[in-house]
Amino acid sequence: MxxxxxxxxxxxxxxxxxxxxxxxxxxxxxxxxxxxxxxxxxxxxxxxxxxxxxxxxxxxxxxxxxxxxxxxxxxxxxxxxxxxxxxxxxxxxxxxxxxxxxxxxxxxxxxxxxxxxxxxxxxxxxxxxxxxxxxxxxxxxxxxxxxxxxxxxxxxxxxxxxxxxxxxxxxxxxxxxxxxxxAHETGLPLHGQRVLVTAGGTREMLDPVRYISNRSSGKMGYAIARVAREMGAKVTLISAQTALPRPEGITYIQVTTAAEMLSEVEQAFPTTDMLIMAAAVSDYRPAEMAAQKIKKQPNDHGLTLQLTETTDILKKLAGQKQAQFVIGFAAETQQLLSNATHKLTAKNLDLLVANDVSAPGVGFNGDTNQVTLLSQHHAAVTTELLSKEAIAQIVLETAIAQGAVGKA
Ligand SMILES: Cc1cc2nc3c(=O)[nH]c(=O)nc-3n(C[C@H](O)[C@H](O)[C@H](O)COP(=O)(O)O)c2cc1C
Structure with a gap:
């Protein structure tokens, strides 16, 4: 509505x-x-x-x-x-x-x-x-x-x-x-709350024209940003590259790499009430970005890339949290629940939204999703296959029900 x-x-x-x-x-x-x-x-x-x-x-x-x-x-x-x-x-x-x-x-x-x-x-x-x-x-x-x-x-x-x-x-x-x-509707559930959402897949540059990325479309994060705004929140969306139109009525920050996303999230985090990390952030980036386009190798020995780990944004921020309610996403292709439960506790999250991106209609790129919501002190909830808008609504309502509002 x-x-x-x-x-x-x-x-x-x-x-x-x-x-x-x-x-x-x-x-x-x-x-x-x-x-x-x-x-x-x-x-x-x-x-x-x-x-x-x-x-x-x-x-x-x-x-x-x-x-x-x-x-x-x-x-x-x-x-x-x-x-x-x-x-x-x-x-x-x-x-x-x-x-x-x-x-x-x-x-x-x-x-x-x-x-x-x-x-x-x-x-x-x-x-x-x-x-x-x-x-x-x-x-x-x-x-x-x-x-x-x-x-x-x-x-x-x-x-x-x-x-x-x-x-x-x-x-x-x-x-x-x-x-x-x-702004004037004081009765809305997220009225006055500052919600920070990340979305899209980061790009890690190999050379001036090539990058490593993933299949994230940004649709889930954008849906969360829209729904949070409709629930009365002041929303900041930090978005890696997507093909989606910029949502109206929110503060929008465009980034490309995991390092840029980290820097923007760190800057906004202290004045945030709820952080929702829906972005698919690269775990690795090329150890060095070549200054010029990498040429095809003269002999047929292939090309070995040296990768280095990026900073785990969620883990870093969750470690710095004061009263913020922090929600993470886990996109898994195997052992969904055990991997997600580990992530929930290892990263000290308030809520984790886990999805099996190998299942049909779930996760990356599509307009639907099916998720399991895990938290440290509440029973897990698994949704049906729903539109990403409906999933966004459930995620935010669950966060509110679990005390996200009024923590600060
Ligand atoms: C072609 C044309 C375009 C006009 N465009 C504007 C306009 O964009 N803004 C404006 O304030 N007045 C514009 N005017 C002048 C208003 O139509 C005029 O001040 C009129 O009295 C406004 O009446 P209203 O305020 O009762 O509608 C335009 C007039 C003409 C003939």
């Missing part, structure tokens, strides 16, 4: 060149499970029709305050009362000025004034309009009135030059709004 599920979102659209992008924002919100209704300013209808919004949301669109289709309800008040979250996107300089002074001269501005729901404002305009002292003053007023404003993007404007005032891309707007909501 997402934080958006059944949330009532009113999207107010004003009349700018980016008005059409509100459609994509609405689609994304509805995809997340939100119920969306729309209010348009009269100028917005010059850019995009109410029919488009009505068809997309399957709800009547509020455009004209003085048309009474329902004699029992005053349209703007009914919409204002229905609203849990109000998103104003795009917010024109004109609408921002009206909001700053509390004007209510059409259905959109009257609805804005009449709702007590939190308001999120996404300005978009020409860079000179945005930099105008009047706009700066008005936005400052909105913030001191308790509204939250997203800074516009810098990029190519409709006027044909680059400037600060462009509407951020719709996925960015939804990610920002989601983060705002999550």
């Amino acid at each position: 997402s934080i958006w599920t059944d949330r009532h979102v009113t999207v107010v659209v004003s009349g700018g060149i980016a008005s059409y992008k509100a459609l994509t924002v609405i689609r994304l919100l509805m995809h997340e499970g939100a119920q969306v209704r729309v209010a348009l300013t009269a100028h917005a209808t010059e850019f995009i029709t109410p029919l488009t919004f009505q068809t997309l949301t399957q709800q009547p669109v509020v455009t004209d305050e003085f048309t009474m289709t329902d004699p029992e309800h005053v349209v703007h008040v009914a919409l204002a009362d229905w609203t849990d979250v109000m998103l104003i996107v795009p917010a024109t300089a004109n609408l921002i000025a009206k909001m700053a002074t509390g004007l209510a001269d059409d259905a959109a501005t009257t609805t804005i004034l009449a709702t007590t729901a939190p308001k999120y404002v996404v300005p978009a305009m020409n860079s000179h309009m945005f930099a105008n002292p009047a706009t700066t003053r008005n936005l400052g007023q909105l913030v001191s009135d308790g509204m939250t404003v997203l800074d516009p993007a810098t990029g190519m404007l409709a006027e044909g030059y680059v400037g600060h005032g462009r509407l951020p891309e719709p996925p960015e707007i939804v990610a920002w709004l989601t983060s705002q909501l999550l």
Whole structure:
């Protein structure tokens, strides 16, 4: 279940060149499970029709305050009362000025004034309009009135030059709004917790073009990062190379080698409440990286590589832990439980997620996983074959049930 599920979102659209992008924002919100209704300013209808919004949301669109289709309800008040979250996107300089002074001269501005729901404002305009002292003053007023404003993007404007005032891309707007909501949702199980997740397979360079790595796709770690965020945590994801899109709304650090991952994890660990090491970190790296591409050997005697052990990140960090709850992963191809149990105690972990990566549908690369959760003082739990998202949920819920929250 997402934080958006059944949330009532009113999207107010004003009349700018980016008005059409509100459609994509609405689609994304509805995809997340939100119920969306729309209010348009009269100028917005010059850019995009109410029919488009009505068809997309399957709800009547509020455009004209003085048309009474329902004699029992005053349209703007009914919409204002229905609203849990109000998103104003795009917010024109004109609408921002009206909001700053509390004007209510059409259905959109009257609805804005009449709702007590939190308001999120996404300005978009020409860079000179945005930099105008009047706009700066008005936005400052909105913030001191308790509204939250997203800074516009810098990029190519409709006027044909680059400037600060462009509407951020719709996925960015939804990610920002989601983060705002999550930060205020105190009832979530990981609210206020700082969760550090590692993911992906590290690459150990042999020469400038070749490396040793493994088949980890990063999907399990990324799923944990997403689910932890949805459970209210502040998430930092330290990711080795993957083909996955960067998850929104989290702090993201890209690394390549085991040594880089160690350095980043060590830096973040002291301010972490929960560490989840889902990355497949190389146990060995080439003793030396060749400065130039290694040439094929002239005779057919093969090539011997000298490898040296990398630092065991989990073991090192678990040794330094204060109040952190530390979760490790064990990918095994044989004697799963005995190997995993040894790892649990040898590395002083709070929880170990063991999976047999040789079994079909389990572990590396796929979208499913089946794991056994081992901990020092609780009975082992084996899951069914589930999506990595569902496994992530179980891992985090198990950690919470075993006292991960409130350890610090
Ligand atoms: C083609 C065109 C594009 C416009 N784009 C913007 C814009 O991106 N941002 C903005 O603040 N105003 C923009 N305007 C000016 C607004 O449409 C104008 O200020 C209008 O009064 C806004 O009305 P509203 O705030 O009630 O929707 C644009 C006007 C035109 C004609």
